[in-house]
Amino acid sequence: MPNNNSLYPTTARAWGTVSILLLCYVLSFIDRQILNLLVAPIRRDLDINDTQMSLLMGLSFAIFYVICGIPMGRIADSKSRKGLIGFGVFVWSLMTAACGLAQQYWHFVLFRIGVGAGEAALSPAAYSLMADSFPPEKRATAISVYSMGIYLGAGMAFLLGGMVVTFASAKGDVLLPIVGMVRPWQLIFLILGAAGIAFCFVLLALKEPVRKGVGAGVAVPLKDVGAYLMSIRKTVLCHNFGFACLSFASYGASAWIPTFFIRNHGLTPGEVGMYYGSIVMVAGSLGIVFGGRLADYLAKRGYTDSNMRVGVLAAVLTLACNVVFLIDDLTIVWIVMFFNVFTVAMPFGVAPAAIQEVMPNSMRGQASAIYLFTVTLIGLGIGPTAVAMVTDYVFMDDMAVRYSIFWVASIITMASVVLLWMGLKPYREARETLVRWGDKQAQPA
Template structure:
């Protein structure tokens, strides 16, 4: 039986969600704003498209993914609030640094640092939220945090144009120590200063007590690997299945503005208004609805509720991708709202699903592995896949709509099949977690042995009737 009194109060828990949500929004604005500054950055720094693409995608994605794994180890053994605090501070300094760079390699280094800093946030946030809410409320809480993706992207679209207009109106400025600063550089300085100020709000987060199997035990890396191997079918179907969905999401999202400009003759400002609004509203509603549905199914006894919701969302997303083949704008905007809504449903439950099958002391590390896989496959390859189809298969810039549909259909279809194949292994993985626990009734010397020897199957330590009820 679950002791609900062991969790923070509802008010305290939801305050934590809101603060972490703001941090997530800030991270996506810092991440996406460069996409709106391509023209002035290229002009002032004399860069090629390939150099710009490295700044926007690959350099950020690779180091975001690689830094996440060692940081995940820190999540499981050190203060999670402290890690987030220093992570936000670091990436904000790197963002501000983008505003004072003079040459390309400096810019590239600052974007690498931004990615590494942002890698601290989600693994620590997932772990904090998992310890702040009981299982039947966990998917909803993590899904609310997941709204940060859609709010952040929407704000980058909606506010980006306004910020650029404001900065351009000020023109070049001269700052002490840094000299002449261009308008686009001023934007990075403003965002960096905002992030540094936001760090103070993070102090309002209270570190929750770690709960569940393995709480408070430093597990050797070899035992983390051994545990993952023991539930490898569930982990592989989860990570690869959601990676396919993220692949489709990043690929479609990167080229949707271009689709509206090329195929529907819209201006970038119009695209920002419509697409930004839909991202914020439909995306936020979709990710929270997915979490709510997963929690509802969990209360009705479905042990694979998070995976089921993801499967449902993936199938509907694949069907709704037909929106890119429609010319009637009224139908397009209605169906686009539905498309973004259902595509967002798996976003929150993906992270929640990881928390449900891993011991507490492994959650940060396995969340980091999950983010490593989906970031490299999704952000690293998704946008390029659409471009390759357009350039080398269709050989026509106006065929971007067909490239989007092919990528969306194949990727979401593959993701749905992988998640479907993982339903049974996922339920078995939850049972495996219930059958594993660190020894809680040994003396301190034995506890130190546990920390170096890893997990012991509880049936080998004490009779079943002596186990505390859950």
């Protein structure tokens, strides 16, 4: 059994681990979000509507992401986390390349399911690696830096998507050896898939830290994991569903924001990719790191619920910034959008960090997978489709996408404020439960 008193890795090695994991996350989010700026050409070539397109963006990806996530989390708690991540990168990259060969809608759906299944391996293992690489007072910052990959990857997806659409209007289809003639949007999936497979070699530089903390090195039966989660069920429910509501608002809005700029403000896809993509990369990265730093700052001052408090603050600020979708002046829209992206990003580093603080080491990967199951199924699985269905079946007007985003995002963000606020006291109690569980495990049989 690993020695729980082992020193953490050196600062350089710990941040080296975060850097490699960050690159993985960037790559995964480029593959995941690239569809958002390719709505028009894919709709045209596959002859589908907004609702069908939203299923490619969300549910087809999310369904196997969440199904595979929990077994992947259990593997991360007991087997090689480095090997698990390598396997996941290879699978999702292969499936991304396959998306570039899709000729019919159902082909695309199947390949997006494969992308989701591969990506399910990354975050449970990554969170576990970082929790064993940093002491508790630095984890929120470390996990927030890793989570920058969400916004760096999404921003790069918008930039790449804008370049593809601009290229398509100028050059048209591309002839490739063996593959034959492909559309520009298909070409980018092929390139991204090849880049991901090549990246697998970079993962050889990852080092497995010694497992530490309460329960480290203990093989825990599934029934005991379930029993522990039930003992802190109020925390689990308020945390998972509170942050899932924020994820719902985030994914639901971001999936259609490029279309909002194109339809309601008359921008070209290339312009949206450049301007909105840059905002996502800069404001999103700043927001998620600020959230982590703020949580660590509060923790050092005795707030044992600091991660949850940052979630509440982020939800309130995001609710105010949702007014951006109702503004007509484009200059003001860009300014408010910067703050909107900043506040939306704030909680998505502290949310997984919060899990590490209330779970034994031997259950962290599984608890993280349950969290990812919830936020992905509700956020990515339902969010984009909810906005699309309000546009298609409530307003019945493509130009009403701005109102669909505003109402869907605002209502669900209000729910997150309530849930996260209700979770503050149970979260503090859950941290005490972990201490008692550790004391009990330390007693001789």
